[in-house]
Amino acid sequence: MPKMKTKSGAKKRFKVTATGRILTAQAGKRHGMIKRSTKFIRQARGTTTLSAPDEKIVKSYMPYAR
Numbered sequence: 001m002p003k004m005k006t007k008s009g010a011k012k013r014f015k016v017t018a019t020g021r022i023l024t025a026q027a028g029k030r031h032g033m034i035k036r037s038t039k040f041i042r043q044a045r046g047t048t049t050l051s052a053p054d055e056k057i058v059k060s061y062m063p064y065a066r
Contacts, residue, residue: 010061014050020066022050022058 015023026044033041050058059066 004063006064007061010058011065014058014062015047016059016062016065017049022055023047024050 013024017023024047026046026048028036029041029044049055
């Protein structure tokens with residue numbers, strides 16, 4: 001069997017935690033921060049974990065990150 005390929009876009013954007021969850025950056029913070037509320041900007045700091053259905057998709061992109 002040949003080696004499976006990892007999606008290079010996924011390995012740059014996602015990180016797998018020790019418990020197997022997927023960490024990703026908060027969505028909606030690339031531009032247009034002036035129109036966003038202060039509450040949104042404050043709550044969207046740091047990283048977040050993906051939901052279970054999205055997690056399944058991302059894990060298929062990174063077969064060796066387990």
